[in-house]
Amino acid sequence: MENNHLPNYLEYRGKYKGLLGWLTTTDHKRIGLLYMYSMLTFFATGAVLGILMRLELIAPGKQLMEAQTYNALFTLHGLSMIFLFVIPGVAAVFGNFILPIIIGAKDVAFPRVNLLSWYLYIIGAIIVLTSQFMGDGPPDTGWTFYAPYSLKTQTNVVAAVLGAFVLGFSSILTGLNFITTMHRLRAPGMGWMRMPIFAWTLYATGWIQLLATPIVGITLLMIAAERLLGIGFFDPALGGDPILYQHLFWTYSHPAVYIMILPAMGVISEIIPTFSRKPIFGYTALIISSMAIAFVGYFVWGHHMFTSGMSTGSRWIFSFLSFIVALPSAVKVFNWTATLYKGSIRLQTPFWWAMGFIFVFMIGGFSGLVVGSLATDIHVHDTYFVVAHFHYIVFGGTGFAFFAAMHYWWPKIYGRVYNAKIANIGLGIFFTGFNIIYFPMFILGMQGMPRRYYDYLPQFENWNVVSTIGSWIMVTGLIIIITNLLRARKATGKIVDDPWDGPTLEWSIKSPPIVENFEEIPVVTTGPYEFK
Amino acid sequence: MYSGASNLVTTTDNVFFLIIGISVFFLIGISATIIWFIIRYNNKKHPVAEQIHGSLTLEIVWTVIPLILVLIMFFYGWAGYSPVRDAPKDALNIEATARMWSWSFKYPNGVQTDTLIIPLNKAVVLDLISIDVVHSLYIPAFRIKEDMVPGRTNKMWFIGQKTGTYELFCAEYCGLSHSYMFTEVKVLEQQEYDNWMAQRSDTAAQAVAMAVPGAAGRRLIEVNGCLACHSTDGSKLIGPTFKGVYGQTITISTDGQTRQITVDDAYITKSIYEPDVDIVEGYRKGQMQSYKNQLNDQQVQQIIEYLSTLK
Ligand code: HEM
Ligand SMILES: [Cu+2]
Ligand SMILES: [Cu+2]
Numbered sequence: 001m002e003n004n005h006l007p008n009y010l011e012y013r014g015k016y017k018g019l020l021g022w023l024t025t026t027d028h029k030r031i032g033l034l035y036m037y038s039m040l041t042f043f044a045t046g047a048v049l050g051i052l053m054r055l056e057l058i059a060p061g062k063q064l065m066e067a068q069t070y071n072a073l074f075t076l077h078g079l080s081m082i083f084l085f086v087i088p089g090v091a092a093v094f095g096n097f098i099l100p101i102i103i104g105a106k107d108v109a110f111p112r113v114n115l116l117s118w119y120l121y122i123i124g125a126i127i128v129l130t131s132q133f134m135g136d137g138p139p140d141t142g143w144t145f146y147a148p149y150s151l152k153t154q155t156n157v158v159a160a161v162l163g164a165f166v167l168g169f170s171s172i173l174t175g176l177n178f179i180t181t182m183h184r185l186r187a188p189g190m191g192w193m194r195m196p197i198f199a200w201t202l203y204a205t206g207w208i209q210l211l212a213t214p215i216v217g218i219t220l221l222m223i224a225a226e227r228l229l230g231i232g233f234f235d236p237a238l239g240g241d242p243i244l245y246q247h248l249f250w251t252y253s254h255p256a257v258y259i260m261i262l263p264a265m266g267v268i269s270e271i272i273p274t275f276s277r278k279p280i281f282g283y284t285a286l287i288i289s290s291m292a293i294a295f296v297g298y299f300v301w302g303h304h305m306f307t308s309g310m311s312t313g314s315r316w317i318f319s320f321l322s323f324i325v326a327l328p329s330a331v332k333v334f335n336w337t338a339t340l341y342k343g344s345i346r347l348q349t350p351f352w353w354a355m356g357f358i359f360v361f362m363i364g365g366f367s368g369l370v371v372g373s374l375a376t377d378i379h380v381h382d383t384y385f386v387v388a389h390f391h392y393i394v395f396g397g398t399g400f401a402f403f404a405a406m407h408y409w410w411p412k413i414y415g416r417v418y419n420a421k422i423a424n425i426g427l428g429i430f431f432t433g434f435n436i437i438y439f440p441m442f443i444l445g446m447q448g449m450p451r452r453y454y455d456y457l458p459q460f461e462n463w464n465v466v467s468t469i470g471s472w473i474m475v476t477g478l479i480i481i482i483t484n485l486l487r488a489r490k491a492t493g494k495i496v497d498d499p500w501d502g503p504t505l506e507w508s509i510k511s512p513p514i515v516e517n518f519e520e521i522p523v524v525t526t527g528p529y530e531f532k
Numbered sequence: 533m534y535s536g537a538s539n540l541v542t543t544t545d546n547v548f549f550l551i552i553g554i555s556v557f558f559l560i561g562i563s564a565t566i567i568w569f570i571i572r573y574n575n576k577k578h579p580v581a582e583q584i585h586g587s588l589t590l591e592i593v594w595t596v597i598p599l600i601l602v603l604i605m606f607f608y609g610w611a612g613y614s615p616v617r618d619a620p621k622d623a624l625n626i627e628a629t630a631r632m633w634s635w636s637f638k639y640p641n642g643v644q645t646d647t648l649i650i651p652l653n654k655a656v657v658l659d660l661i662s663i664d665v666v667h668s669l670y671i672p673a674f675r676i677k678e679d680m681v682p683g684r685t686n687k688m689w690f691i692g693q694k695t696g697t698y699e700l701f702c703a704e705y706c707g708l709s710h711s712y713m714f715t716e717v718k719v720l721e722q723q724e725y726d727n728w729m730a731q732r733s734d735t736a737a738q739a740v741a742m743a744v745p746g747a748a749g750r751r752l753i754e755v756n757g758c759l760a761c762h763s764t765d766g767s768k769l770i771g772p773t774f775k776g777v778y779g780q781t782i783t784i785s786t787d788g789q790t791r792q793i794t795v796d797d798a799y800i801t802k803s804i805y806e807p808d809v810d811i812v813e814g815y816r817k818g819q820m821q822s823y824k825n826q827l828n829d830q831q832v833q834q835i836i837e838y839l840s841t842l843k
Contacts, residue, residue, distance in 0.1 A: 067708055067709065067711070068708055071705075071707070071708065071710075140707070140708075141705075142705050146665075146666060146704075146705070148664075148665050148666070148682060149665040149666065149705070149706060149707055152664070152665060152707075153707060154816055154817060235682075236682045236683025236684075237682070237683075240683075241683065242666055242681050242682060242683065243681060243684075276573075276581060277575070277581040278581040278582065278583055278584060279583060279584070279585050281584065281585070281586050281587075282586040282587075282590075282591055283585065283586065284586070285586065285591045307668060307677050307678050307679050307703075308679045308681065309660075309678065309679055309681055309684060309686035312614075312617050315613075316610050319606060319609060319610060320606055320610075323602040323603070323605060323606040324602070326598075326602055327595060327598055327599060327602065330594070330598045331591070331594060331595055331598075333562065334562075334590075334594040335586075335591075337562060337565055337566055337569070338586075338587075338590065340566065340569035340570065340573060341569055341573070341584070342573060342578070342581060342582040342584060343569070343573045343578070343581045343582075344573065344574075344575040344578050344579055344580060344581040345569070345570055345573050345574050345575055345578075346575050347570070347574065355566065355570075358562075358566065359563060362558075362559050362562060362563075363559065366551075366552075366555035366558070366559060367555075369551050369554075369555065369602070369605055370548065370551050370552070370555075372606075372609075373547055373551060373605055373606065373608070373609025373610075374609045374610055374612070374613035375540075375543060375544045375547045375608070375609045375610075375611075375612030375613040375616075375675075376544060376547050376548050376551065376609060376612075377609075378544070378613060378616065378675065378676060378677050378678075379544055379548075379672070379675045379676075379677065381677060381703070382668060382670070382677070382703040382704055382705075383670075383703065446548075447672065448670070448672025448673070448699070448701070450670060450701050450702070450703040450711075451703075451705075452705040452710060452711075453710070453711035454710075454711045455711045455712065456711065457699070457714075530583075531581065531583065
């Protein structure tokens with residue numbers, strides 16, 4: 001590189017060097033990477049647990065482990081995938097790295113609070129993980145901590161809920177930070193209706209994080225108080241109500257699904273225009289649909305409780321609203337599809353990831369109609385159908401978008417391109433494995449196999465075998481994908497600033513970006529996706 | 533599908549058919565469109581993209597059409613489901629009780645079983661009771677499921693329309709042996725059902741059957757779900773085996789103090805009424821629920837009599 005250039009954020013040497021420099025950084029880009037590597041670690045942990053569960057389920061009867069171990073595995077798997085991977089997910093990694101740049105800012109509004117968020121995240125994660133090793137054994141409640149079982153089990157539930165409680169603060173602070181950043185720090189000329197869709201989805205997400213997370217915080221504290229002090233909130237033996245717990249839990253945890261998925265939709269909305277060489281179709285519609293999802297998403301939590309004994313009135317209202325909340329997602333899919341029309345499509349890796357996303361996300365969404373409808377949900381609720389549904393939505397949605405974002409912005413982050421051929425092969429294997437592991441679960445659920453089952457009747461064996469084989473294929477793909485990216489940080493990658501001719505602001509600067517992103521803050525004169 | 537095993541199967545499966553049908557249609561339609569666009573507007577064939585920003589008409593079209601479709605799906609889902617809520621007045625009322633990790637069913641005349649036995653073509657209402665944590669009674673063949681929530685009584689009803697034996701699962705996670713919390717539903721011809729019921733409730737015949745030492749205790753152990761956790765053949769389940777337990781010397785711990793005792797009537801009674809006081813070494817507290825409200829002194833005595841026969 002040329003002489004006397006401004007140091008990029010990777011080279012930059014602040015007060016401390018090396019690891020300490022990273023641990024005390026307030027640079028949004030470095031914090032983004034701190035999140036990325038922590039999250040990949042937890043994702044890998046969760047994936048190993050998933051593989052072990054699938055091995056146990058390859059045949060009826062005991063294969064590898066006892067029932068107690070299996071129950072602890074799916075609990076930790078759910079906890080780490082949900083709370084440590086997909087809830088912070090795309091927002092914490094790419095929101096941090098990309099959001100300030102894409103709106104033309106030097107950093108987020110509160111850089112130090114941003115670092116605090118990461119520390120809270122790590123502390124929460126450590127508490128959750130130590131719950132595995134301390135007390136009377138790893139929690140075995142499932143990630144939902146349903147009362148009164150979570151009050152009765154002898155396992156170490158308190159540590160796990162306190163961990164999740166701390167994680168909530170991390171999420172709230174990140175949301176607050178991003179909202180403020182967008183209100184205060186957009187580049188001159190970037191009115192709200194010139195803000196890229198990715199930023200808009202983070203904006204909608206920020207509000208959900210801010211307004212919904214406190215509810216789960218209180219709920220988890222109530223569990224801890226009931227276990228430690230014997231205050232009867234949820235256990236009928238103490239005068240409490242188990243259904244109250246379910247309401248409180250899902251009042252957060254359903255909107256949390258949108259915390260996971262909205263930024264993912266944002267990523268896809270960035271990738272598709274870049275590789276179609278034309279503006280996103282229906283910019284305003286995409287923004288309205290994001291805000292609609294965030295808003296209506298508050299009022300559908302009851303669809304997790306159709307069989308709980310809720311009143312008839314609430315059952316149909318929640319079913320009705322669940323169908324309504326499907327619409328904005330459908331609108332997004334139509335707009336993405338329409339963006340391809342009369343484009344000049346470049347078939348590069350991030351584009352393939354976006355297409356993979358749309359496909360699995362559609363399957364996830366359509367299966368959501370089955371569980372949103374009362375008659376059918378009664379049959380498939382709490383069966384493998386639901387396990388398939390949420391893996392398609394959460395892993396297929398957020399997970400795919402996470403990898404799509406890695407492939408799209410990796411050259412921005414490290415200034416180097418990865419080997420596209422290996423990346424495409426990895427994606428192909430991963431996509432195939434993904435469908436082989438999860439699609440059979442729909443069939444198992446329709447056949448009536450309940451979820452969270454350590455053991456099952458022989459008639460369910462065939463599809464379980466298929467699913468387990470799928471898990472091996474998928475993990476092979478994952479290994480290829482991740483090693484290919486990691487290698488491209490150094491030796492293999494060619495040096496570039498902008499391999500995709502991207503339209504948005506992050507592609508107007510050097511890769512890797514300099515410390516405060518812009519030598520001079522840009523002035524924005526057009527909408528976000530203008531190709532000359 | 534469409535087995536007709538209960539009155540709910542056809543309506544539910546119709547809704548499945550409707551939703552999955554619409555879904556597959558759109559999944560294939562949209563995927564095909566995307567593939568076609570990718571081929572048609574590939575940058576090799578179509579080097580210059582047309583800078584289209586959107587179309588209000590299209591936005592309206594693809595909001596309104598899905599809106600109509602989801603309303604249709606919602607409606608049929610609701611319509612297919614609403615009969616689930618009101619049971620006919622003359623239905624047979626059975627009390628279904630769940631505990632970790634077994635089921636018991638109590639008929640109006642007091643007969644108790646661990647499998648659900650019902651007459652063909654007769655509406656059955658289950659009162660759903662849980663004595664510990666949340667469970668969920670699920671009969672896949674009947675397309676029905678409802679949670680059993682401690683502290684309240686939910687209800688479910690259905691009509692068995694085909695004789696046969698069907699699986700009954702617990703669908704809500706309830707701890708260690710959740711996946712073994714399994715029993716069966718038997719749908720019998722009315723005549724067969726009446727015969728069975730007559731035999732079970734014929735006090736004289738029962739008295740003869742129960743005269744065998746331990747038979748009454750054995751029945752109690754079956755219908756109260758003890759066998760989910762205790763074996764009678766020496767194998768270790770969640771709790772210690774009943775085989776040879778009576779008169780054995782075992783180590784227990786009470787409030788953290790361990791001591792040796794010999795299993796006698798008083799100890800067994802206490803184990804059943806206050807299971808968390810004395811904990812057998814190698815087992816965990818909090819697994820077994822108290823049976824104070826389910827078993828009276830006389831019944832506990834019958835259980836003890838049965839246990840003493842298991843050598
Ligand atoms: C990496 C490969 C993965 C495999 C092999 C896998 C496998 C499984 C299986 C078999 C179950 C069902 C356990 C049961 O009901 O008995 C499960 C549950 C679950 N998975 Fe995954 N999964 C994977 C990735 C993910 C990802 C990426 C996420 C989230 C983004 C996720 C979230 C969950 C959740 C929340 C549960 C429910 C846990 C509970 O019931 O409490 N999984 N997974
Ligand atoms: Cu939900
Ligand atoms: Cu259960």
